[in-house]
Amino acid sequence: MIKKLLIVGLLTGLAFMFYGLLISYNGNETLTGLGSYYAQNGAREVGAANLVSAIVVTYRGLDTLGEVTILFLAAAIIGFVLKLKKDEVVEARPVRETSELLTSASQVIVPVIFLVGVYIFINGHLTPGGGFQGGAVIASGVLLMLLANPTMHISHNIVATIESISGIAFVAIGILGIVLAGGFLDNRLLPLGEFGTLLSAGAIPLIYIFIGLKVGAELSNIIGTISYNQNEKPN
Amino acid sequence: MEYIILISGFLLVLIGLWGILSQKNLIKIILGFTVFNTGINIVMVTVGYVKGKTAPILDVISPEEALTSIVDPVPQALVLTAIVIGLGVTALMLVYALKLYQDKKTLDINNFKDLKW
Numbered sequence: 001m002i003k004k005l006l007i008v009g010l011l012t013g014l015a016f017m018f019y020g021l022l023i024s025y026n027g028n029e030t031l032t033g034l035g036s037y038y039a040q041n042g043a044r045e046v047g048a049a050n051l052v053s054a055i056v057v058t059y060r061g062l063d064t065l066g067e068v069t070i071l072f073l074a075a076a077i078i079g080f081v082l083k084l085k086k087d088e089v090v091e092a093r094p095v096r097e098t099s100e101l102l103t104s105a106s107q108v109i110v111p112v113i114f115l116v117g118v119y120i121f122i123n124g125h126l127t128p129g130g131g132f133q134g135g136a137v138i139a140s141g142v143l144l145m146l147l148a149n150p151t152m153h154i155s156h157n158i159v160a161t162i163e164s165i166s167g168i169a170f171v172a173i174g175i176l177g178i179v180l181a182g183g184f185l186d187n188r189l190l191p192l193g194e195f196g197t198l199l200s201a202g203a204i205p206l207i208y209i210f211i212g213l214k215v216g217a218e219l220s221n222i223i224g225t226i227s228y229n230q231n232e233k234p235n
Numbered sequence: 236m237e238y239i240i241l242i243s244g245f246l247l248v249l250i251g252l253w254g255i256l257s258q259k260n261l262i263k264i265i266l267g268f269t270v271f272n273t274g275i276n277i278v279m280v281t282v283g284y285v286k287g288k289t290a291p292i293l294d295v296i297s298p299e300e301a302l303t304s305i306v307d308p309v310p311q312a313l314v315l316t317a318i319v320i321g322l323g324v325t326a327l328m329l330v331y332a333l334k335l336y337q338d339k340k341t342l343d344i345n346n347f348k349d350l351k352w
Contacts, residue, residue, distance in 0.1 A: 043298030
C-alpha cells in the first residue's frame with residue numbers, strides 16, 4: 001500500500017514538473033543557434049540533401065562512430081552472456097512445423113526486404129533513412145527467415161566477417177578524411193558531386209553503406225545468438 | 236498542434252515510469268523502459284519543431300531558402316542516435332531476462348531476492 005502511494009506520489013510530482021515545462025513552452029518561430037548554421041551551410045559544405053544525415057555522418061560523425069561501437073558492444077555482451085557452456089548439449093528443440101503460408105511467403109518477401117534495406121541505406125543522404133534504418137530492415141528480413149525455418153543456423157563466421165570489414169572500412173574512411181580532406185570523417189575526400197543526385201555528398205553514401213552492413217550484421221547476430229541459445233537442453 | 240504531441244510525449248514518459256515501478260513481470264518492466272524511451276524521443280523531436288516549417292530534407296526546397304523553411308535538424312539527429320542506443324539497451328535487458336528465466340524458470344521480479352536487503 002505504501003509502495004503504491006509512493007509510486008503515485010512520484011508520478012504526480014513528475015507530472016507537475018512536466019506541466020511547468022509545458023506551459024513555459026511557446027514553440028519556435030525561427031531557427032536559432034546551431035540549427036540555423038546547419039541550415040545555411042549544410043548543403044554547401046557537405047552536399048547532402050538530407051541535413052539530418054549531414055549532421056549524423058559528417059558534423060557529428062564521431063558520435064556515430066561511438067554509437068556503432070555501443071551497438072557492437074551490446075551484440076558482443078549478448079553473445080558472451082548467452083554462450084553455452086562446454087558440457088551443455090545442444091539439441092534441436094522440438095519445434096512446431098511452420099505453416100505453408102509463412103514458408104512460401106518468406107521466400108518471396110525476404111529478397112524484397114533485403115532490397116528495400118539496401119535502398120534505404122544507399123539513399124540515406126537524399127531521403128529520410130540511412131545506415132541504421134536500412135540495417136534494421138535487413139535484420140528484420142533475417143528474422144523472417146528464422147521464423148520460417150526455426151532450425152536455421154546463422155553462420156557466425158559470415159556475420160563476423162561482414163561486421164569487422166565494415167567497421168574497419170568506416171574507421172579507414174575517417175582516417176582518410178584526415179589525410180585527404182579537413183579532418184577525421186570529413187566527407188570531402190570524394191568530390192561532392194551534383195547536389196541531390198545519388199552520387200553526391202562525398203563519402204556519406206559510402207559510410208552509410210558500411211554502417212548499414214554493420215548494423216544489419218550486428219542485429220542479425222543478436223537474433224541468431226538468442227535463437228541458437230534456445231536450443232539448449234531443458235534441464 | 237505541437238502541444239498535443241508534447242503532452243502525449245510526457246504522458247508516454249509517465250506511463251513508462253509507472254510500468255517500470257509497478258509491474259512484477261520482467262518483460263513488462265522492459266516494455267515500460269521502451270515506452271519511457273519513446274516518450275522522451277517524441278518530446279525531443281517536438282522541441283526542435285519550428286511553426287509551419289517542413290522536414291530538413293532539401294529535395295523540393297532549394298538550399299538558399301533552407302534557413303526559412305525547415306525545422307531544426309539537430310534534435311532529429313540526436314533522436315536517431317537515441318533510438319539506436321535504446322535498441323541496444325532493450326536487446327541487452329531482454330537477454331538478461333532470458334538468462335534469468337533459464338536460471339529460475341520464473342519472470343516474477345519478487346522471486347529474485349539475491350540483491351535484496
